[in-house]
Amino acid sequence: MxxxxxxxxxxxxxxxxxxxxxxxxxxxxxxxxxxxxVMVALAGLYLLQGADFIAAxxxxxxxxxxxxxxxxxxxxxxxxxxxxxxxxxxxxxAGLPLAIYLTVQFAWWVAxxxxxxxLPAAPAESEPTRRLAQLLFREFVLPFELTAILIxxxxxxxxxxxxxxx
Amino acid sequence: xxxxATDYYRLLxxxxxxxxxxxxxxxEPFLRREHKAALSWLGMLxxxxxxxxxxxxxxxxxxxxxxxxxxxxxTFFLRLLIYATALLVMLAARAYLDxxxxxxxxxxxxxxxxxxxxxxMAAAAELVTVFxxxxxxxxxxxxxxxxxxxxxxxxxSALKYFLLGSFATAFFLFGVALVYGATGTARLEQVxxxxxxxxxxxxxxxxxxxxxxxKVASAPFHVWTPDVYEGAPAPVTALLSTAPKAAAFAVLLRxxxxxLPATLLWFWVLWGSAALTMFxxxxxxxxxxxxxxxxxxxxxxxxxxxxxxxxxGTEAAYAAALYYLAAYALMKLGAFTLVAHLAxxxxxxxxxxxxxxxxxREPVVAATLSLYLLSLLxxxxxxxxxxxxxxxxxxxxxxxxxxxxxxxxxxxxGAYYYLRVILYMYFREPDPTYEHAAREPVPAGTGLVLAxxxxxxxxxxxxxxxxxxxxxxxxASFR
Numbered sequence: 001m002x003x004x005x006x007x008x009x010x011x012x013x014x015x016x017x018x019x020x021x022x023x024x025x026x027x028x029x030x031x032x033x034x035x036x037x038v039m040v041a042l043a044g045l046y047l048l049q050g051a052d053f054i055a056a057x058x059x060x061x062x063x064x065x066x067x068x069x070x071x072x073x074x075x076x077x078x079x080x081x082x083x084x085x086x087x088x089x090x091x092x093x094a095g096l097p098l099a100i101y102l103t104v105q106f107a108w109w110v111a112x113x114x115x116x117x118x119l120p121a122a123p124a125e126s127e128p129t130r131r132l133a134q135l136l137f138r139e140f141v142l143p144f145e146l147t148a149i150l151i152x153x154x155x156x157x158x159x160x161x162x163x164x165x166x
Numbered sequence: 167x168x169x170x171a172t173d174y175y176r177l178l179x180x181x182x183x184x185x186x187x188x189x190x191x192x193x194e195p196f197l198r199r200e201h202k203a204a205l206s207w208l209g210m211l212x213x214x215x216x217x218x219x220x221x222x223x224x225x226x227x228x229x230x231x232x233x234x235x236x237x238x239x240x241t242f243f244l245r246l247l248i249y250a251t252a253l254l255v256m257l258a259a260r261a262y263l264d265x266x267x268x269x270x271x272x273x274x275x276x277x278x279x280x281x282x283x284x285x286x287m288a289a290a291a292e293l294v295t296v297f298x299x300x301x302x303x304x305x306x307x308x309x310x311x312x313x314x315x316x317x318x319x320x321x322x323s324a325l326k327y328f329l330l331g332s333f334a335t336a337f338f339l340f341g342v343a344l345v346y347g348a349t350g351t352a353r354l355e356q357v358x359x360x361x362x363x364x365x366x367x368x369x370x371x372x373x374x375x376x377x378x379x380x381k382v383a384s385a386p387f388h389v390w391t392p393d394v395y396e397g398a399p400a401p402v403t404a405l406l407s408t409a410p411k412a413a414a415f416a417v418l419l420r421x422x423x424x425x426l427p428a429t430l431l432w433f434w435v436l437w438g439s440a441a442l443t444m445f446x447x448x449x450x451x452x453x454x455x456x457x458x459x460x461x462x463x464x465x466x467x468x469x470x471x472x473x474x475x476x477x478x479g480t481e482a483a484y485a486a487a488l489y490y491l492a493a494y495a496l497m498k499l500g501a502f503t504l505v506a507h508l509a510x511x512x513x514x515x516x517x518x519x520x521x522x523x524x525x526x527r528e529p530v531v532a533a534t535l536s537l538y539l540l541s542l543l544x545x546x547x548x549x550x551x552x553x554x555x556x557x558x559x560x561x562x563x564x565x566x567x568x569x570x571x572x573x574x575x576x577x578x579x580g581a582y583y584y585l586r587v588i589l590y591m592y593f594r595e596p597d598p599t600y601e602h603a604a605r606e607p608v609p610a611g612t613g614l615v616l617a618x619x620x621x622x623x624x625x626x627x628x629x630x631x632x633x634x635x636x637x638x639x640x641x642a643s644f645r
Contacts, residue, residue, distance in 0.1 A: 106369075113348065113366030138167050142177075142231040146286060146298045149184055153279050153302055156191060157309040160272045 007048055015041035026082045028074045032067060039063040053129040169231055176230035176237035178219040179245050180285040183252075186212025187278030194271025202270040206260040206611075209274030213253035213281070220245035227643075229291065233353055236291040238643035243488055243636055244288035244416045251409040251495055252281040254615050258503040259401040261609030265511055266399070268313060277405065280306030284413035291424075293342040293352040293374070296417050300338065300381070303410050304331050310405065311398040317512075323397025330380070330390045338377025344370030354424045361427070371428045374421070375435060381414035384469045385442040392450070395462030400506030400513060403458065407465040407502065408495040415472060415491060419484055422476055423644030429479055436477035437569055443470030444576040451583045458505055458516050460583055461498070464542060467580060468494050474573050475557045478564035484641035486556035489634055493541070493549035493626050500619030501538040504531065507612050521587060522596040527605065532591045534620050541623045543584040544577050549626035556634070 018037035025031045039062040046055040082088075136144055174181065190205050190212070197205070224242045229235065256274055263270050283302025290296040308331060312324030346352050348366035349359070361367055380387040395403045421428050422436075447467030454460035472494075475487035508524075508531070509515050525532040541548035554577065561570040608616070626633060 109365055109369055110344075113363035113369065139232045140234070140294065141169060142234050143295050143298045146295070146302065149279055149282055150298060150302045150305065152188070152191075153276065153283075153305045153309070156272055156276060156279070157305065160269075160276070160309055161312065161315065163269065163315075 004048060008045070011041045011044040011048070015045070028079045028082075029071065032070045032074060035070070036063050036067050039067070051128055053132060167232075172226070172228075173230040173235075176223055176226065176228065177235060177289070178223055179216040179249065180282045180289070182219050183212055183216040183249065183278050183285065184282045186215060187275045187282065190271055190278065191275040194275070197271075203260055203264060205271045205274055206256055209256045209278055210253055212278050213249045213256065216249040216281070216285070217246065217253070220249065233355070234292045234295045235286075235289045236643075237289060238640075239636070240416070240420065240488075240640040240643040241289040243492075243640035244412060245285055246636075247412050247492055247495060248281050248284045248288065248409045251405065251412075251499065252277050254499050254503075254618065255401055255405045255409075257611045258404065258499075258506070258615040260611045262399065262401050262506050262612075266314065266513075268399070273310070273313065276306045276310050280310070280405075281409060284409050287413040288416040290417070291354050291420070293345060293354070297335075297339060297342060299413070300377075300417075301335065303413060304335065304381070307402075307406055307410055310402045311394055313399050313402060317397070320397040320399070323393040327390055327394040334377050334380030334387070336377075337373050337380075341370045341373025341375075341377060344373065346370075354421060357424075358426045364427070367427055368431050371421075371425070371431055372435070375418075375432060378414050378418050379439060382411050382418070382469050382472075383466050384439050384473055385446040385466065386439075388443065388446060388466045388469075391466055392459050392462045395465070396456065396459045400458065400502055400509060403462070404499050404502035404506070407462070407498045411465075411469065412491045412495060415476075415487065418476060419487060420644070422479065423484060423641075433477060433479065436473055436479075437566075440470050440473035440477050440569060441572050443467070443473060444573060445470075448576050448579040448583075452579065454583070455518050456516050457518060457521065457587060458502075458509075458513075460587075461501055461505065464580065464583070465494075465498060467576060468498075468542070470576070471554060471557055471573055474561050474566070474569055477569060478557075478561045478566055480560060480564050481638075481641045481645070483557070483560035483564060484644070485634065485637040486553070486560045488637040488640055489556055489630070490553035492633060492637075493553040493623070496549055496619045496622040496626065497538045497541045500616055500623065501535065501542070503612055503615050503619070504535050504538070507531075507606070507608060510606070518587065518590050519597065519600065521590045522594040522600075524591040531608065534616055536588050536591065537620055537623060539584040539587055541627070543581050547624070547627045549623045549630075552627055552630045 015038050018034045018041060022031045022034035022038065025034060039058060043055045043058040043063065046052075046058060186208065190208050193208070194202065194205060220242055223237055224239070227238050227242075230237055256277055259273060259277075260270070262268075263273060280303050283299045283304075283306065286299030287296055287303060290299055308324065308328045311327050312321055314320045342352060344366050345357060348363045348370060349357050349361050351357060351360065357367075376387065380390075383391040395406060398406060422432060423429075444467050447463050447465070447470060451460050451463035451467065454463060468490075472487050472490050475483040475490065478486075505516070506513070508520070524535075537548070541550035544550045544554040554573075558570050558573060561573070
């Protein structure tokens with residue numbers, strides 16, 4: 001067992017544990033905090049793949065900015081514990097087995113498919129960040145710029161939804 | 167390797183719509199309250215400019231932005247459809263926004279920016295670009311659906327729409343990731359070439375289908391539709407049931423047309439979804455007493471007919487699907503605009519009882535609504551008939567006898583609830599205790615939209631040749 005494999009298993013286990021706790025926790029704040037664990041573990045996995053820039057962005061944007069926003073919204077809405085209704089109990093008995101089945105089946109398919117993948121070897125150049133920048137600002141400059149419109153629409157949305165009652 | 171002038175030129179309609187949308191948004195705070203309605207002119211000018219640009223760019227077909235965008239005849243057809251819809255929706259919305267005392271500027275800006283997203287979806291030849299377009303379009307429709315903030319029902323339906331829509335987007339994105347993993351590219355033309363894992367590709371394409379099936383409201387992913395269409399402001403419902411749906415169908419068509427594995431994999435999925443969608447939509451529409459909700463179920467049923475054409479999968483079938491999309495957009499825009507007018511302030515008069523005896527009170531309005539309903543039903547001499555005719559013929563040529571029979575049965579089912587509304591309007595006397603709304607004259611903008619859509623419905627029903635030729639050219643661009 002190489003060190004890399006050990007690290008991968010540890011990080012993957014942490015990510016899965018965080019994701020489980022995210023779904024199972026009844027208080028939204030707990031779910032939000034579990035999400036941070038997932039994000040950080042994912043950042044570790046990216047680092048393991050040699051994608052140091054993506055890992056840093058993952059920590060700064062997701063674990064940092066977006067999570068702060070989540071926590072703020074939850075606090076602002078003063079969201080309490082989830083309430084269990086008869087419907088949500090039904091979701092547990094009907095939904096849980098289905099979710100487990102789908103997860104296993106999906107994992108099986110992906111594992112089966114991935115073994116057939118002949119992924120190109122990682123580029124030899126040691127600057128994945130440069131490659132990323134080239135992709136983002138040349139080949140994919142259009143989707144990158146279009147996200148500006150997406151953000152504009154979102155801002156417009158907050159103005160519309162947040163306006164004072166007339 | 168930077169984008170050249172031709173790249174921008176081929177994206178001109180979307181750029182113009184985005185620029186005008188932004189100008190509307192920036193001007194809004196500087197106008198006095200009583201002048202804000204004038205922004206509708208600027209909004210409509212933006213949509214008209216985008217339409218003009220689409221016609222202009224037509225002669226210069228080709229890829230742009232490193233093959234992320236395809237400005238081909240197919241894109242041209244959908245650009246016409248999307249920007250014309252945006253134009254008509256803005257024209258109809260002005261009187262509505264005045265009546266409901268809703269802000270003008272944001273509405274037009276959102277419609278324009280949303281149509282940019284839809285235009286990008288129609289033109290995109292690569293899945294990440296499709297995704298960004300889909301998000302722009304979805305986000306603006308989520309906001310528009312919740313535009314009547316004080317209406318509780320509208321808020322509830324908008325929240326449902328937002329949550330389920332985000333869920334569907336997640337499916338789509340997961341699918342895109344798997345397709346990329348299986349083939350090393352998200353460009354549709356290359357997807358079929360370097361397939362490393364067929365299983366992963368199939369899985370990815372299935373998830374992509376689920377995401378798009380939600381957006382076109384096909385069963386079993388239609389559950390949000392009736393609530394959202396009923397709760398959203400009626401002009402927004404008119405938009406929701408036409409342009410974003412056409413854009414999502416455009417993506418489905420482009421994938422089915424260019425990615426061979428998808429064509430093969432999706433066949434039975436499309437077959438089953440088409441049959442289910444038609445039955446779910448028509449059967450549920452039978453029991454509705456709210457006209458707006460009934461039209462929502464009817465639009466689910468119509469998505470089913472279009473899926474029949476997709477299942478057929480031939481070039482003629484794709485042309486039929488495009489023709490159907492245009493015909494359907496005309497009648498749905500007209501019908502929802504009329505419903506918006508008749509519903510009165512606060513959209514309170516929406517039930518069948520409110521339509522009783524309408525023919526005596528407002529003969530022209532009743533006749534126009536009857537025209538839309540007969541076209542939706544598929545009566546000869548209307549656009550709806552030819553749409554169904556082309557789809558059925560294409561289905562039969564592709565040897566889909568079973569599915570076409572199911573579609574024909576569904577057309578008969580549909581006759582019941584469309585004719586029932588006409589029956590109420592012409593032959594049912596209103597309850598004597600029923601209090602009529604004060605008769606409101608049809609506002610000029612609304613009248614113009616009704617005239618345009620009614621004329622279009624008839625014209626396409628009698629002289630389909632010209633539009634059908636454009637549709638055939640469009641369908642041929644996947645060759």
